Amino acid sequence: MATNTKSINDIRIDYYPTHEHEGIKFRRGHAMPYGATTVPNGVNFSISSSAATACTLVLFDRGAPQPFAEIPFPDEFRVGDVYCMIVFDLDVERLEYGYRMDGPFAPELGHRFDKSVILSDPYARSLGGRDTWLAEPNWDDVYPYRSRLAFEDFDWENDHPLEYPIEDLMIYEMHVRAFTQHPSAKVKNAGTFSAIKHKIKYLKELGVNCVELMPIYEYDEWENSKPNPVTGEMLVNFWGYSTVNFFSPKAGYAATGKFGMQVDELKTVIKELHKNGIEVMLDVVFNHTAEGDQRGHTISFRGIDNKTYYMLTPEGYYFNFSGTGNTLNCNNPIVRDMVLDCLRYWAADYHIDGFRFDLAAILGRAQDGSPLSNPPLLESLAYDPILAKCKLIAEAWDAGGLYQVGSFPAYGRWAEWNGKYRDTVRKFLKGDTGQVGEMVQRIQGSPDLYYYRGPTASINFIACHDGFTLYDMFAYNEKHNEANGEDNRDGGNDNHSWNCGWEGETDDIEINFLRRKQIKNALSILLVSQGVPMLLMGDEMGRTKLGNNNTYCHDNELNWLDWSLLKKNKSLFEFAQSLIKFRRAHPVLRSSTHFAHSDYVGSGYPDISFHGARAWNMDGAEYSRSFAFMLDGDHAKQGVIKDSMIYVAMNMYWESLTFELPVLNRDRKWHVFSNTDMPDSEAVNTLGKEPLTASQESIVIGPRSVMILVGK
Amino acid sequence: MSFSINSNVSEVVGTGKVATIELTGELDSLSARLFQKEIEKVALESPKDLVLDMENLSFMASAGLRVLIFSKQKIGPSLNIYIVKPQEAIVDTLDKTGLLHSVTIVDKYPS
Numbered sequence: 084m085a086t087n088t089k090s091i092n093d094i095r096i097d098y099y100p101t102h103e104h105e106g107i108k109f110r111r112g113h114a115m116p117y118g119a120t121t122v123p124n125g126v127n128f129s130i131s132s133s134a135a136t137a138c139t140l141v142l143f144d145r146g147a148p149q150p151f152a153e154i155p156f157p158d159e160f161r162v163g164d165v166y167c168m169i170v171f172d173l174d175v176e177r178l179e180y181g182y183r184m185d186g187p188f189a190p191e192l193g194h195r196f197d198k199s200v201i202l203s204d205p206y207a208r209s210l211g212g213r214d215t216w217l218a219e220p221n222w223d224d225v226y227p228y229r230s231r232l233a234f235e236d237f238d239w240e241n242d243h244p245l246e247y248p249i250e251d252l253m254i255y256e257m258h259v260r261a262f263t264q265h266p267s268a269k270v271k272n273a274g275t276f277s278a279i280k281h282k283i284k285y286l287k288e289l290g291v292n293c294v295e296l297m298p299i300y301e302y303d304e305w306e307n308s309k310p311n312p313v314t315g316e317m318l319v320n321f322w323g324y325s326t327v328n329f330f331s332p333k334a335g336y337a338a339t340g341k342f343g344m345q346v347d348e349l350k351t352v353i354k355e356l357h358k359n360g361i362e363v364m365l366d367v368v369f370n371h372t373a374e375g376d377q378r379g380h381t382i383s384f385r386g387i388d389n390k391t392y393y394m395l396t397p398e399g400y401y402f403n404f405s406g407t408g409n410t411l412n413c414n415n416p417i418v419r420d421m422v423l424d425c426l427r428y429w430a431a432d433y434h435i436d437g438f439r440f441d442l443a444a445i446l447g448r449a450q451d452g453s454p455l456s457n458p459p460l461l462e463s464l465a466y467d468p469i470l471a472k473c474k475l476i477a478e479a480w481d482a483g484g485l486y487q488v489g490s491f492p493a494y495g496r497w498a499e500w501n502g503k504y505r506d507t508v509r510k511f512l513k514g515d516t517g518q519v520g521e522m523v524q525r526i527q528g529s530p531d532l533y534y535y536r537g538p539t540a541s542i543n544f545i546a547c548h549d550g551f552t553l554y555d556m557f558a559y560n561e562k563h564n565e566a567n568g569e570d571n572r573d574g575g576n577d578n579h580s581w582n583c584g585w586e587g588e589t590d591d592i593e594i595n596f597l598r599r600k601q602i603k604n605a606l607s608i609l610l611v612s613q614g615v616p617m618l619l620m621g622d623e624m625g626r627t628k629l630g631n632n633n634t635y636c637h638d639n640e641l642n643w644l645d646w647s648l649l650k651k652n653k654s655l656f657e658f659a660q661s662l663i664k665f666r667r668a669h670p671v672l673r674s675s676t677h678f679a680h681s682d683y684v685g686s687g688y689p690d691i692s693f694h695g696a697r698a699w700n701m702d703g704a705e706y707s708r709s710f711a712f713m714l715d716g717d718h719a720k721q722g723v724i725k726d727s728m729i730y731v732a733m734n735m736y737w738e739s740l741t742f743e744l745p746v747l748n749r750d751r752k753w754h755v756f757s758n759t760d761m762p763d764s765e766a767v768n769t770l771g772k773e774p775l776t777a778s779q780e781s782i783v784i785g786p787r788s789v790m791i792l793v794g795k
Numbered sequence: 796m797s798f799s800i801n802s803n804v805s806e807v808v809g810t811g812k813v814a815t816i817e818l819t820g821e822l823d824s825l826s827a828r829l830f831q832k833e834i835e836k837v838a839l840e841s842p843k844d845l846v847l848d849m850e851n852l853s854f855m856a857s858a859g860l861r862v863l864i865f866s867k868q869k870i871g872p873s874l875n876i877y878i879v880k881p882q883e884a885i886v887d888t889l890d891k892t893g894l895l896h897s898v899t900i901v902d903k904y905p906s
Contacts, residue, residue, distance in 0.1 A: 174825075176824035176857060176858040176861070177858075236864045237893070238864065238867070238893070240896070275891075277891040338891050342856060342888065343857050344857045344860065344888070344891070347860070347894075348891050351892060
């Protein structure tokens with residue numbers, strides 16, 4: 084028999100108020116879940132603190148300068164360390180809430196309680212206060228980052244995370260605002276989540292099937308903002324690697340943030356990307372928070388449970404393994420639970436396909452800062468059932484000197500941003516000697532680093548948000564960060580870049596040809612390497628940041644993607660597009676296991692072989708700057724799928740080289756897919772319609788060039 | 796402009812019931828409660844179509860959007876929601892928050 088839901092609620096005594104304070108009715112709440120959740124007739128608030136002596140719930144109407152109520156938690160409402168309360172008859176649409184925590188202010192003991200400050204809920208699902216990007220805040224606001232509720236009523240239709248095998252991904256690292264903010268993007272609601280929808284067609288044309296969004300958790304663009312001493316322009320936190328709240332999407336990235344609809348807007352974009360076959364990965368920053376060191380603002384964690392949330396020195400100061408002032412105490416059981424709860428929430432409620440963890444080495448540090456051999460947080464994430472199909476990617480180093488590329492505790496699940504891939508390929512492209520031996524490892528998915536983990540542990544990239552763009556890598560020898568207002572001291576110095584003969588922009592036709600060729604060389608190497616390729620937003624159209632390798636603070640053309648480059652550098656875009664298509668068409672390029680270096684299917688060829696000027700003879704000497712490799716298509720996906728032969732020759736000498744070609748069996752012939760030494764219009768051929776090579780015996784590889792052949 | 800709301804449910808022979816709600820003024824979080832009550836009322840009649848006349852609605856806050864979601868959940872996924880002559884800003888918000896997929900924008904209810 085059908086039962087009326089309302090009548091059930093009416094008879095449940097736990098949804099009736101038992102207390103009243105200044106006209107507000109409430110009762111003891113539920114300890115779980117943490118945060119603020121709607122229950123029949125009311126809202127359940129739950130927050131924990133291991134050392135607070137008292138807690139007060141502070142309620143605001145949206146945007147109001149003063150709270151409309153402050154309700155101290157009666158002692159009988161505390162369960163262990165958790166304060167919980169159900170408050171009835173609240174306008175959940177307009178409600179903003181926070182807490183005051185009372186307790187000792189004793190930094191030497193790790194406590195920094197201050198009941199004069201209203202604190203954000205670490206579990207708030209939405210935050211107010213920074214609703215419109217760069218709208219100047221009210222600096223006198225008694226509570227600048229206001230916790231709000233979010234609702235679980237989004238219509239996902241049949242959406243589901245796409246769950247592509249990781250080796251089939253083509254990742255595109257992008258910044259939400261920078262992607263569409265430039266006037267040339269010509270989209271409605273530029274710079275917002277919503278605007279991404281208008282560029283999905285472009286992403287599909289390019290061929291990417293995964294976007295990795297730079298931080299979208301609520302952060303404050305005004306944090307550490309200052310006028311540029313040179314230009315007077317306001318420098319802001321543009322990249323967002325400084326989290327204010329881990330559960331809330333950045334309202335300022337939503338065109339509907341001013342309505343408090345950022346959750347729905349972001350979910351709409353994710354649903355739309357999924358419909359178009361594109362996964363969504365988040366770049367998450369759990370290594371530190373926006374509260375900074377002892378000079379920073381108290382926003383949330385510091386005032387709730389400083390000693391629990393942060394790694395502290397014996398004197399009570401903040402360990403700074405993040406390089407930004409504080410370090411989240413990730414392996415404290417309370418914090419570990421918060422990180423897990425957070426990622427589960429994003430996976431379950433936002434259908435997120437994977438996460439890239441900023442400075443992830445910190446996630447493996449013990450509470451005293453020492454590296455753990457078996458970090459419980461990393462293990463928990465690896466084995467969590469809700470995250471079971473999510474990709475987990477570590478930036479396997481931190482600012483405290485812990486470098487774990489190749490040794491990150493992976494539990495058979497974690498992949499890594501392969502910093503060694505980036506450095507080796509850059510040095511090889513630059514023409515450095517002594518790189519061939521290492522290049523052989525890198526193009527195979529770095530078995531020297533990931534022998535037991537397989538090539539899928541390697542996220543291959545040559546450029547990312549940190550450092551030079553691909554174009555700048557071949558236009559600048561030195562970083563040019565003057566616009567950051569730090570006397571060019573910030574940003575890395577180990578760029579392994581080469582300006583091709585002139586520092587910065589030039590009209591020299593030969594230099595510009597060489598730069599474009601180098602970008603094509605880089606794209607070619609990236610797309611034929613085993614592992615998972617990642618492309619930085621705009622590198623496919625020759626995006627420049629004018630030599631600035633650390634543009635974290637610029638809300639301007641240095642970061643905004645200039646879509647007019649698509650026309651100017653059409654040949655680059657088409658080259659990138661063709662290479663991505665090529666990778667997708669050839670499963671032999673996307674192996675989930677390392678090569679065996681043997682012929683285990685009886686095709687007559689080993690799965691991979693290395694070559695030089697003489698076939699089957701690679702010159703791996705110190706002076707060598709060239710080599711070729713051949714993949715046998717019969718070994719594709721461990722011999723399960725039949726593919727073509729693929730031969731890739733790379734010559735980083737400044738002169739041409741002639742390479743003898745390996746002889747093909749079964750009447751197959753070598754065809755040219757791409758040759759970066761050719762003029763732009765001829766650098767790449769149509770997939771499936773590749774012309775025969777001029778000779779089947781040998782090929783001439785131009786100076787600083789990469790050729791890709793197909794044997795079929 | 797102050798908010799007002801009118802509704803009626805009519806039976807179309809052979810096709811089922813049609814609930815029509817006319818919204819005037821600004822739909823903010825306070826008026827959204829009235830909107831929700833009206834939806835609850837017409838839901839009792841199990842209409843097949845819900846026609847929301849928004850020609851004279853100048854603003855819709857998040858609370859109003861949530862009532863649209865609620866109406867689909869309350870009456871069932873087979874409910875067709877028609878929004879008659881909404882102003883551009885409202886269509887824009889529906890689009891950005893993904894609700895445009897769940898409703899049909901019309902100049903006039905088709906039957």
